[in-house]
Amino acid sequence: MPDLWISNGHCGLGSYRSDLLETYWQWEQDLLSMLGHGRRSPLSLERRKDWLDNQLKNESQIRFTVYDLASATPVPAGFTVLALDHTRQTAEYALLVAPKSRGKGLGRHATRLTVDYGFHVSGLHAISLRVLTPHVTARAIYRGCGFREAGRLRSAGVWLGARCDEEVMDMVPADFVGPSMVSSYINSSPIQA
Structure with a gap:
């Protein structure tokens, strides 16, 4: 059973795990994933292993494995990333939902939870992202979570x-669509400041 850092009953975020490397890689090789992230060629598993070693040591990124909580056992269903800019206290957001997990609302839940964590735990002042304009589903998810076109x-x-445009979207804490699961957790904790 994975350790979930934050959850909302539908979706949970846990640590980015080296034992899921091949699973992450398979999700990334999906044509829609490649298309949505702007990649034009597949990535070898060997290159992905080298890349993961560097990413797991990188303190400028917060990475989560997204879990589907629909069954008794949490199922890995994607990942999210906050690429931090420590100087500005901002981050760029990225999301990947596994092909078999799409259409369940997990992208929306994972985005809300990751942004909640970014604002209420990491103290970020703003979170931005880029999305290709034809990717209507992703753009709708981000708008529904509070991102605005910048x-x-x-x-x-x-x-x-x-060729297509890339939309830049951003969110500041005032745009966050509540309630905050972080605040709910802290307020229900027996140990409070």
Whole structure:
């Protein structure tokens, strides 16, 4: 059973795990995942292993494994990343939902939980992300969680072989769509400040 750092009954966030490397890699090789993240070629498992070793040592990133809590045992269903800019106390957000876990609302739940953690535990002042404009589902998820359009990078991406814009979205703590699961956890804890 994984240690969940934060959850909301539908979805939980736990540690990014080296024993799930091959699973993460398989999710990343999915064509929609590659397309949504702007990658045009697959990544070998060997390269992914080298990359993971560096990422697990990197203190400029907060990485979570996303768990589907629909069954008695939490099931790995994706991952989220907050790439930190310590100087500005901001982060760039990234999400990947496993192909078999899409369509269950996990992207929305994972985004809310990760942003909640970023604002209420890490003390971030703003969180931004980039999303290709044809990726309608992702854009709707982010808007529903409180992200707002901050600008566009014209012809910065490729979607199904055609150039497309990349939307830049951001959120500040005042945009957070509550309630906060972090605050709920702290307020229900027997040990309070």
